[in-house]
Amino acid sequence: MRLLVVEDEVRLATALQRGLISEGFAVDVFHNGPDGLHAAQEAAYDLIILDIMLPGLSGYRITEALRKQENWVPILMLTAKDGEYDEADALDLGADDYLTKPFSFVVLIARVRALLRRGATPRPTVLRVGDLVLDPAAHTVERAGTTVELTPREYSLLEFLMRKAGMAVSKSDILHHVWDAHYDGDANVVEVYIGYLRRKIDQPFERHSLQTVRGAGYKLTE
Amino acid sequence: MFVRSRSLRERITATATALFAFAVAVGAVLLIALQKQTLLRSSDTAALKTAHDVAVLVQSGRLPTPLLTGGGGDTYVQVVDAENHIESFSFGADGAVSLLSTTQLAQARGGARLSISVGRGVQDSYRVVAVPAGQSTVVVASSMSSVEQSIRLLRTAALFGAPFGVLVMALVTYWIVGQTLAPVATLRAGAEEITMAGLAARRLKTPVAHDEIYRLAVTLNAMLDRLDSATSRQRTFVGDAAHELRSPIASARLQLEVAQRLGEATDWNEVATDVLTDIDRLQRLVDDLLVLARLEETEGALGVRERVDLAELATEVSRTYSDARVPLRLSLVGDAAAIVNGDPDGLRRILVNLLDNAVRYATTEVDIALTSTKSPRPSIVVTIGDDGPGIAVAERSKVFDRFYRVAASRSRDSGGTGLGLAIVGDLVRSHGGTITLEDNLQRPGQGEDHHPGLLVRLTFPLAP
Secondary structure (H helix, E strand, O other): OEEEEEOOOHHHHHHHHHHHHHOOOEEEEEOOHHHHHHHHHHOOOOEEEEEOOOOOOOHHHHHHHHHHOOOOOOEEEEEOOOOHHHHHHHHHOOOOEEEEOOOOHHHHHHHHHHHHHHOOOOOOOOEEEOOEEEEOOOOEEEEOOEEOOOOHHHHHHHHHHHHOOOOEEOHHHHHHHHOOOOOOOOOOHHHHHHHHHHHHHHHHHOOOOEEEEOOOEEEEOO | OHHHHOOHHHHHHHHHHHHHHHHHHHHHHHHHHHHHHHHHHHHHHHHHHHHHHHHHHHHOOOOOOOEOOOOOOOEEEEEEOOOOOEEEEEOOOOOOOOOOOHHHHHHHHOOOOEEEEEEEOEEEEEEEEEEEEOOEEEEEEEEOHHHHHHHHHHHHHHHHHHHHHHHHHHHHHHHHHHHHHHHHHHHHHHHHHHHHHOOOOOOOOOOOOOOHHHHHHHHHHHHHHHHHHHHHHHHHHHHHHHHHHHHHHHHHHHHHHHHHHHHHHOOHHHHHHHHHHHHHHHHHHHHHHHHHHHHHHOOOOOOOOEEEEHHHHHHHHHHOOOOOOOOEEEEEOOOOOOEEEEOHHHHHHHHHHHHHHHHHHOOOOEEEEEEEEOOOOOEEEEEEEEOOOOOOHHHOOHHHOOOOOOHHHOOHHHOOOOOHHHHHHHHHHHOOOEEEEEEEOOOOOOOOOOOOEEEEEEEEEOOO
16 A cells, blocks of 8 residues: 655654554655645555645645546545634545644554545545536535525435436435435425426426436436 | 613603603693682682772762672672671672671772682682772672682693603603614624624624714724734634644654654664754744743833843854854944843844844855944944845735745744744834845845845844
């Protein structure tokens, strides 16, 4: 497993490298943002340990740039800042985990292992199906660049369908994931909300992306 | 105490209503008294006229019986002789007994107006006037019932009307005061929202009318703005300080932890050196933070103020740089005394911080020079010049901000705490001096772009 460490504190970076090597990883270290980003783009790393405050280019921008290029390498952010918004921003921009300095090396290693187990499967921060875009962090939906206003229930129904885009999803699955376990009302409520969604994301744009699959349920396509 | 605990609106209404009620009561009493007086006078005038008319008849001896005077049954006339015996009387009047006793008759003849009560069945009060007609006297009695009735009517009206008026007045006052105070209530609600939502979220709504309340809201908003910017500056500073303090701790901790895990393979000597570097940085940071905190505590006022010879101090400080990475050249221009009033430790720190920076960034040499000047006022000028990369004009004002780092030297391993120039700025200000950053035109930079090095110009007023 090959790891990339981008950290401007030279002594901390060196110690980190030494520790990780002793755990059996191959480790490359860079001390500024542009070099770190370049390395991440050039070589296929299994995980990146990234400081936020970096000379030249911040860890936020590096994460953003990588995710925009559909590079899904797991990213563990390190920072000495302790704002809850800093942490939220890092995760929303596409980082996978976050550690505040000073941290325990044992915990760092455990988190690295956990992230490696998950691997580099696509984990887009923004969901896209054709020109339909849903941004969970900003809680917004756009169709062909036009903002679509949705109620919370419509929003979570759409998010669920977008995560299963191209697959037929049964009514009971939808009911189970979008409505809570205690919902014991009419299952036709799904049909009603599918109707609402069609009126907002399809009809105004003359699309038929939300299809009924006879006997199976519903399917969202491009 | 009871009154004070009430709202302003209730207090104003209560006070205004009480004053109004008092005025209405006094007015009503006066009005009734005046009205009674007027009615009595007009009744008396009519009675006297009747009496005079009858007296003329008596004296001319053409007295009919009963007298054909008095009207409506509420005016009666009797003519009595000297012994108070009836000589003649009007229709409806008593023909046998005089209305007045002998004493009363004497008083009435003297011009007194008497009020008597005649009871025959229903008690009735009469107003009596008398006019002498020779030996006889004409006595005219007018019933008071109509006067009393109109007074009674007036009193009833006042008794019911006044409280109603007072009530209306109270309600109107309450409403008007409420209208007047409504913007105050809005301000209060706004202030409460700010208390709950925090300073950054919102400001007080200013009323439309540009009145006293508007000016109050504008003033309060300006105060909130100042507080807000002070708080956010403080928050940024605390966040930055936390960041700077945590970094060396994180570094030291990780190095020790990794070294321990590696066990045998560890070069403990190297680890100790590296950890000590972090501890040094931590120590410098804590020192600088303490200096800043103390400067803030005294709000720039110097704790110590004594005569300090800057030339001597500069010579002494320069000597400590004898084995620095670049040579330091000190030149004292002129022989004038360089005595300033100030804190020797503070002045030393100014020189050390600036020289540390200059030595860190200089390529070949650092110059420090002292000159005294007479204009605009007697002062001593200290310049520290280097031939390093210099600082871009746009960044020159920012480098005095706490934890500000020029982008090119962002890496903390250059050794600075990020507080040095902030401390210098505060110290220079508290010594009444000025500090400016300029291009060091005497020494072209040694970098690729030949950007001139940095020249720091310090000016302190000379001690008198």
